[in-house]
């Protein structure tokens with residue numbers, strides 16, 4: 461028996477030697493998972509006994525990983541953790557994928573964080589702004605907040621864009637404001653098996669980025685001044701007014717004021733624990 465056979469299930473990944481279950485894991489996940497399992501086994505002494513590991517609870521092991529990563533910055537462990545997360549999410553009973561939606565108001569860092577997550581997971585990244593009509597963009601540029609009528613077709617297009625990934629057992633990250641429950645419900649319906657209200661089983665997961673208004677305004681102002689974005693600071697308050705999350709949705713919240721690396725790590729921790 462190899463370390464990878466023992467460790468990988470402990471990290472939430474299917475055993476790599478099991479062909480029947482391997483089929484559930486997309487190659488983009490399986491390959492890094494295998495490489496990282498090997499790298500992880502290299503971190504341990506060659507004759508280390510695996511039995512004590514088996515007696516550590518899953519949560520204790522998860523805690524060890526977190527400590528090792530945050531305090532010692534052991535990157536192979538982090539990578540292993542990421543791929544194990546990806547694989548455990550993708551290898552759900554119905555072999556479906558997962559959409560990770562980074563949500564929040566303008567300037568919170570959704571695009572930047574969702575892009576970094578996609579890079580870590582070697583998966584597709586979808587930028588919701590790319591799906592806005594020219595009319596919607598012009599409206600925002602002119603300082604007019606979007607209405608539901610403006611948003612619904614946009615959200616439906618986004619839902620259709622991520623549905624295929626979910627059905628194909630792939631992971632996709634999406635940067636989308638998704639400010640209201642009714643908007644998120646449209647995105648949740650990308651999971652064809654989603655039963656309204658059954659949030660924990662939905663294959664569309666949300667993490668909301670949060671930051672104080674001054675931080676958001678400052679970021680938006682700098683971005684506009686650099687000519688990098690159409691969204692004016694004047695629309696920030698309307699976004700904050702619209703943001704609404706129901707407790708029952710169980711949406712994870714991340715502090716968006718820390719470093720990008722720390723936010724990405726926090727998102728992974730939140731995804732594993734919510």
Ligand SMILES: Nc1ncnc2c1ncn2[C@@H]1O[C@H](COP(=O)(O)OP(=O)(O)OP(=O)(O)O)[C@@H](O)[C@H]1O
Pocket residue numbers: 564565566567568569570571572573589635637679680683691716717718719720723
């Ligand atoms: N953690 C961070 N620390 C410092 N700057 C950040 C951080 N996250 C994002 N930024 C910067 O803030 C600005 C806004 O980030 P980004 O475009 O990712 O936000 P967004 O939520 O996608 O905004 P929008 O919804 O308006 O498109 C960018 O210039 C980005 O580089």
Ligand SMILES: O=C(O)[C@H](O)[C@@H](O)[C@H](O)[C@H](O)CO
Pocket residue numbers: 565566567588589592606611636637638639691699
């Ligand atoms: O729901 C909305 O009001 C819009 O999606 C906005 O959030 C913008 O798209 C975005 O903030 C600009 O990038």
